[in-house]
Amino acid sequence: MAQEKADARPFEIWTLPEVLLYHISQFATPQTGRASFFCHKLALLNKASCKAVLEEEKSVALWDLVLCGDYGVSSGLQGRSKRASKRLKRSLVGQVRDAHKLLKDNTEIAYFYVSEHCNSSAKTNCLTKGRLCGLINEYGPHLMINKAISSGGTFLVEVCRARNVKKTTILQCVQELVEKRGALVDQKTSEASNSSLTAISVAAVRGLPNVVKYLLSKGANPDFRCSGRFRLSTNSRKSLQCIGSAAEFAQSMLDAELKEGATQQELVDLQKCVKLLSPHSGAASARAISGRAPHNDRTSVRHPVSRSGVANKIKK
Numbered sequence: 001m002a003q004e005k006a007d008a009r010p011f012e013i014w015t016l017p018e019v020l021l022y023h024i025s026q027f028a029t030p031q032t033g034r035a036s037f038f039c040h041k042l043a044l045l046n047k048a049s050c051k052a053v054l055e056e057e058k059s060v061a062l063w064d065l066v067l068c069g070d071y072g073v074s075s076g077l078q079g080r081s082k083r084a085s086k087r088l089k090r091s092l093v094g095q096v097r098d099a100h101k102l103l104k105d106n107t108e109i110a111y112f113y114v115s116e117h118c119n120s121s122a123k124t125n126c127l128t129k130g131r132l133c134g135l136i137n138e139y140g141p142h143l144m145i146n147k148a149i150s151s152g153g154t155f156l157v158e159v160c161r162a163r164n165v166k167k168t169t170i171l172q173c174v175q176e177l178v179e180k181r182g183a184l185v186d187q188k189t190s191e192a193s194n195s196s197l198t199a200i201s202v203a204a205v206r207g208l209p210n211v212v213k214y215l216l217s218k219g220a221n222p223d224f225r226c227s228g229r230f231r232l233s234t235n236s237r238k239s240l241q242c243i244g245s246a247a248e249f250a251q252s253m254l255d256a257e258l259k260e261g262a263t264q265q266e267l268v269d270l271q272k273c274v275k276l277l278s279p280h281s282g283a284a285s286a287r288a289i290s291g292r293a294p295h296n297d298r299t300s301v302r303h304p305v306s307r308s309g310v311a312n313k314i315k316k
Contacts, residue, residue: 014042014052018062022069031182032070032103032144035096038062054093063092071099072142103142110139111149111158118162127162129172136181145177146184152191156183160202160211167269171210174199178218185220194227198246201226205242205249209272212246222246222277234260247277 014021022034029037043053053059067073073095113135117127136143145155159173177183189197200220203211205228216222227243230253240256242249250273257267264271 012048014045014049018059018065022062022065026069030146032100032142034066034070035100038066060092063096067092067096067099070142071096071103073099103144106139107144107147108149110135110143111153111155114155115153115158118158118165121164123164127159127165127173128169129176132159132173132176143181145181146187148187148190152189152195154183154187154189155181156185156187156199157189157197157202160199160208161206167208167210170208171214174203174211174214178214185215185218186224188224188226194241195229197226197228198224201228201242201246201249204246204273204277205230205253207250207253207267207269207273209269209276212273212276216276232256232260234262234266245277247274250274250277 013024016024025034025037038053043050053062114127114132117125117131120126148154156174156177159170159177162170162173178185185200186198189195191197198220200212200215200222201224203215204222212222223245225244226246226249227241229239229241232238232240232253234257238256238260240253242252244252250270254267254270254274257270
């Protein structure tokens with residue numbers, strides 16, 4: 001009976017070796033989210049798990065793995081005596097906390113400069129793949145690519161709505177973010193209550209068929225319901241509020257451009273986007289409301305990145 005009772009006890013995951021426990025967390029949560037996984041999920045299961053994750057000596061090695069693997073920071077744990085383990089245990093958790101804060105700050109700064117390049121009217125300062133990689137490497141290489149920053153934007157969506165940039169360059173930047181930086185193709189922005197966009201919805205409404213095709217090949221879902229306001233290319237004083245799927249975005253913009261007098265030749269790329277997305281489009285058409293956009297607005301109307309508190313965080 002005692003043996004059966006012992007066998008019926010639930011498996012205590014926190015008793016696993018720290019290396020194995022860290023590898024399990026890699027499947028349970030994305031990079032830079034593992035510290036939160038250990039503190040706010042695993043440690044809160046019961047007293048035993050809290051002690052194992054936050055108090056026992058083995059947690060020193062666990063937090064060292066988090067610090068090195070998630071944030072690329074060396075704790076200098078090896079070579080130190082075991083007699084200092086309690087001090088190390090406390091300091092490692094603090095180091096992870098500091099590294100996470102620095103990561104958030106660096107992500108904000110890198111996004112700010114990427115956004116500056118995406119919106120630059122000067123050809124000498126516009127977005128290129130080299131500038132994108134340079135910024136990510138300078139402030140990373142570990143950045144929160146898939147987390148919306150304080151203004152609600154994401155790197156992938158920001159690149160898709162870059163202005164004064166060749167379409168081939170936008171495609172190269174999108175490929176860099178997806179294939180080498182781990183960007184999720186369906187990550188949404190949250191810039192305003194009436195603005196939530198995915199990369200494929202922006203690429204579709206902006207007439208970027210090669211980008212749309214690439215995102216579809218990477219598993220992007222064009223049926224996600226999005227919303228946002230976009231400037232018309234034939235009449236920059238007018239904008240279009242789009243609500244619906246990526247296909248509905250493209251069709252609504254196509255109709256609005258034709259209404260403003262755009263020629264078929266000018267709308268070839270937009271028509272290609274509609275054709276690429278037509279199998280995914282629903283029967284209902286998108287709701288589109290034409291209006292006037294502020295003179296200093298960009299192609300996609302949204303809240304700008306806040307400059308306050310950013311300049312003083314720039315790494316020297």
